[in-house]
Amino acid sequence: IVAVGCADGMLSIQRRKKEESSTKQSLRQRQRRKTANRRYYTRGGDYKPVVADYSVTHKQKEQLKKFDKHLKTFSSTRALDEALKPCYPAEVTVGVIQELIRRGSIKEALAGRDEKGLEILLTFLCRWTCEEKYCRVLLDVTTLVIDMYAGVVGQSERVDRLLQKLLRSVQREVSHQEQLFNTLGALETLLTAAQTTNTG
Secondary structure, eight states, X not given: XXXXXXXXXXXXXXOOOOOOOHHHHHHHHHHHHHHHHHHHHTTTTTOOOOTTOOOOOOOOOOOOOHHHHHHHTTXXXXXXXXXXXXXXXXXXXXXXXXXXXXXXXXXXXXXXXXXXXXXXXXXXXXXXXXXXXXXXXXXXXXXXXXXXXXXXXXXXXXXXXXXXXXHHHHHHHHHHHHHHHHHHHHHHHHHHHHXXXXXX
16 A cells, blocks of 8 residues: 655555566466467468369378288288288289289298198188189199198198198189180181181
């Protein structure tokens, strides 16, 4: 409280406002900065684009699959092991096999498999070898597998069953192919005879 005596004998009494503490001042300053920052970073949020505006989109870099990473480091066995996992469709697995064939590293990828690894490979071959769009590639792989693992026959009952199943599948495919060739030969003979008759 401040009391001041005036010349006319009057007494003036005034109360001083309490000075804000430094803590309260810094708190208010921070709040003002937050408000200003919020206005800055949310500016244009209610803007609606028009036809003439040009939108720039950020294209995210596509993540490589694990088998692609293994292929980049020339880890053939790991690439095939990854591609044989059930989470990948058959066309992806066959694509990896084709790439390994192209590189000349398919034998390296097939070699040195333990019982579990061989079971996974044989299961895939049993399921897809006779599929029309894959048979050309997978029949060659099947031949390689039989040649490479002929020595393990009789050591694992599970592997033996899969090999027998694969053998039956291939035999059926060969039988179908023979029938196809026989039909093709008969058609060619028939057409050749028809052409000879027409020109005679």
